[in-house]
Amino acid sequence: MSSKVHPKDALFDAEKPFPVIPTCEHFAGSEKLIRKALEMQDTIGPVFDITCDCEDGAQAGKEKEHAEMIATVLSSDENKHKMAGVRIHDYQHPHWKADLDILIPKIGNIVTYFTLPKTTCAAHIQEMVDYIKSLCQQNGIKRSIPVHVLIETHGALREVWEIAKIDTVQVLDFGMMDFVSSHQGAIPATCMRSPGQFEHPLLARAKVEMSAAALANGVVPSHNVTLDLKNPYQTYKDAERARNEFGFLRMWSIYPTQIQSIVDAMKPDYSEVNDAANILIAAQDNHWGPIQYEGELHDRATYRYYWQLLERAHVSGLKLPEEAQTRFFA
Numbered sequence: 001m002s003s004k005v006h007p008k009d010a011l012f013d014a015e016k017p018f019p020v021i022p023t024c025e026h027f028a029g030s031e032k033l034i035r036k037a038l039e040m041q042d043t044i045g046p047v048f049d050i051t052c053d054c055e056d057g058a059q060a061g062k063e064k065e066h067a068e069m070i071a072t073v074l075s076s077d078e079n080k081h082k083m084a085g086v087r088i089h090d091y092q093h094p095h096w097k098a099d100l101d102i103l104i105p106k107i108g109n110i111v112t113y114f115t116l117p118k119t120t121c122a123a124h125i126q127e128m129v130d131y132i133k134s135l136c137q138q139n140g141i142k143r144s145i146p147v148h149v150l151i152e153t154h155g156a157l158r159e160v161w162e163i164a165k166i167d168t169v170q171v172l173d174f175g176m177m178d179f180v181s182s183h184q185g186a187i188p189a190t191c192m193r194s195p196g197q198f199e200h201p202l203l204a205r206a207k208v209e210m211s212a213a214a215l216a217n218g219v220v221p222s223h224n225v226t227l228d229l230k231n232p233y234q235t236y237k238d239a240e241r242a243r244n245e246f247g248f249l250r251m252w253s254i255y256p257t258q259i260q261s262i263v264d265a266m267k268p269d270y271s272e273v274n275d276a277a278n279i280l281i282a283a284q285d286n287h288w289g290p291i292q293y294e295g296e297l298h299d300r301a302t303y304r305y306y307w308q309l310l311e312r313a314h315v316s317g318l319k320l321p322e323e324a325q326t327r328f329f330a
Contacts, residue, residue: 007280007307007328010288011300016218019146019170020311022083023266024048025222026253029057031069038078040256047263047317048253050084054099055117063095064102071106082110085148090118091128100135108141113170115148118178120155122162129168146170148222151210152178160210164217171250172214174207176224193227194238198245211247222250229255239265249312267316268309276306276313277324284327 008017026048028034037050052074058066074084086107088099103111114132119125129147136145147168151160152175164172176197180187183202191200198204207223214221223242226235235258242248243266251262268276275293282291283303290299314320314329 004284004327005288007284007303010284011304011307018218018308019220020308020315021170021220021250022046022048022263022315023250023312024253024259024262025051025085025173025250026256026259027051027053027087027225029053031073034070034073034084035078036256038073038080038084040259041083042080044260045317046081046083047315048083048259049112051115052084052086054086054088055090055093056087058089063089064098067099067102071103074107074110079110083112085113085115086111087115087117090116091120091124092118096128097131100132104132104135104141104145105139108136108139108145109143111145113146113148115150115173117150117175118152119149119163120153122159122166125149125163125166125169129166132168144168148173150175150178151206152176153182157206157209160213161217164213164219169217169219171220171222172210173222173252174210174224174248176203179203179206194234194241197224197238198241204246207242207246207248215247220250221246221248222252223248225252225254226258229258232257232261235261236265263316267318268313270318272309273313273318274321276310277321279303279306280310281323281327 024047026037028037028050034052041048041050052070054063054067054070070086086103089096116125116128132145145168148171149163149169150173151157156163160172163169177192180192187200187202190196191203211221226238228234239251239262242251251266253259253262279293279298280303282293283298288300288303290297310324310328
C-alpha cells in the first residue's frame with residue numbers, strides 16, 4: 001500500500017490546496033462558555049472549531065484580562081484537539097495590537113486562526129496580517145497562522161476580492177447583522193432571519209459575491225448565524241440552503257444545539273462518499289490515469305472533486321468505507 005501515490009501528491013502538484021476545515025465554527029465569549037465548548041468538542045468529537053471572542057466577549061476596560069484568560073484556557077489540557085481560534089478587536093479599536101501582543105507569545109504555536117472583524121478595506125487586513133507575521137517572527141513561531149476575515153461592511157464587500165487574495169486568509173465570514181445594520185433601515189430587521197436573509201436582493205447579492213470571491217481564491221466562505229437559538233431544525237435548514245444555493249462550506253454557531261445541525265446539513269451525501277471512495281481507489285490502482293466507473297469516464301478533474309469531497313466527509317466525522325480510510329487517512 002505504501003507504494004501507491006496519495007491523492008494529495010498525485011492531484012495538486014504545486015497548487016495551493018483548498019482548506020479542509022470543519023463546517024461548523026462555534027463562538028464562545030466567556031471563560032465558562034469557552035470551557036464548555038472545549039468539553040463538547042471532546043465529547044462529540046473534533047467536528048467543529050471554537051472561536052474564542054475578544055471583540056464582543058471582553059468588557060470595556062478589561063480587554064487585557066480577557067485576552068490573557070483566553071491564552072490561559074487554550075494553553076491548558078482542556079484544549080485537547082487544538083481546534084480553537086480567537087476573534088480579536090477590529091482595526092479601529094485601540095486594543096487590536098495588544099490582543100495579538102498577549103496571544104501570540106503564549107498560544108501562537110497552537111491557535112487555529114485569528115478572526116479579524118469589521119474591516120472596511122483590504123489595506124487594513126494586510127496591515128493586521130503583517131503585524132501577526134512580525135510577532136510570529138519575533139517569538140520564534142515558524143508556522144503561518146491562518147486569518148479569517150469578517151465581511152460585514154460596505155467597504156469590505158466592495159474590496160472582497162482583494163481581501164480574499166491576501167496570502168494567509170483562510171476563511172471569509174459573512175457578518176449579516178452588522179451588514180443589515182449598516183444599511184440604515186433600508187433592509188428590514190425581518191431579513192436577519194429566513195427566508196428574508198436568502199431572498200432580499202441586497203443580502204443575496206452580498207452572499208453570492210462573497211462566496212464567489214472566496215471560492216475563486218481558494219478560501220472557505222462561512223455563513224452567518226441563525227438567530228433562532230432554540231430551533232435546531234431552523235439552523236439545519238439555514239445551513240442546508242447556505243450550502244446548496246449559495247456555496248457556503250462553513251457556518252457559525254452561537255448556541256450548543258446548533259453545532260450538530262450545521263455539521264449534519266453541510267456534510268456530504270453518503271452515496272456520493274461511497275462513489276468518491278470507489279473512484280479514488282480505482283484511480284490510485286491505475287496510477288491516476290483515466291478510468292471508467294459505472295459507465296462514466298473519470299480523470300484528474302473529477303478525481304480532485306471527489307478527493308475534496310472525501311476530505312470534507314472525513315472532517316465531518318462521517319464513517320468512510322474501510323479501504324478508503326486505510327488508504328487515504330491511516
